[in-house]
Amino acid sequence: MIEAVLALAILAVIITAASLSFLNLAAKYRLEKAVGEVRTALVSARAKSILNGRRFRVRFGADFYRIExxxxxxxxxxxxxxxxxxxxxxxxxxxxxxxxxGGVTNMATIKIFNGWGAYKMTLAITGRIKIARLPS
Structure with missing residues (x-):
């Protein structure tokens, strides 16, 4: 009986440690998803501008973006x-x-961050997007 209780206690500690590491990974993947969404918005606006022959811009709020x-x-x-x-x-x-x-008239530096970390996205005059992870 004591062995079973001890085994369950050890199992509970292992499960708790594993779940905490998975929670930390969730924040990492949410951040990487947000970086991908912002990059996609920028690429989409550039493509629309080239295809439609009109100027497009991307505006950012704290938790949204808008293509205009x-x-x-x-x-x-x-x-x-x-x-x-x-x-x-x-x-x-x-x-x-x-x-x-295909160029950009208002170059931008965009910072995307959460509790796990941060990324900096820079947009060059040619429309090139550079993404760098910022040190913690």
Whole structure:
């Protein structure tokens, strides 16, 4: 009887340790998913700009992004698409504007972070996206 109780206690400790490591991994994967979503939004806006021959920009909030297109007639930015970003927060120093030639007029540095860590995404004038994990 004592052996069974001891075995169950050891098993409980092992399960607790394993579940804590899985919880930490969940934050990591949520952050990586958010980085992928932001990158996809930038690539999508650039592709739309090239294909449609119009300027597109991406604006960021703390937990969302919005793709907008510029209407030459009204001089206004019209919402095209938007989505929430779950599991991470986003800050950006600029709203990048993609030109029909594929370049960017407002280069941006975007930081995506949560409790697990942070990534920095930089957008070059050519439209190239560079992603780097920031040290903890």
């Amino acid at each position: 297109t510029y209407d030459e007639n009204s001089g206004l930015w019209i919402p095209d698409a938007s989505a929430g970003i779950e599991g991470a927060a986003v800050t950006a120093n600029n709203a990048p504007v993609f030109t029909p030639e």
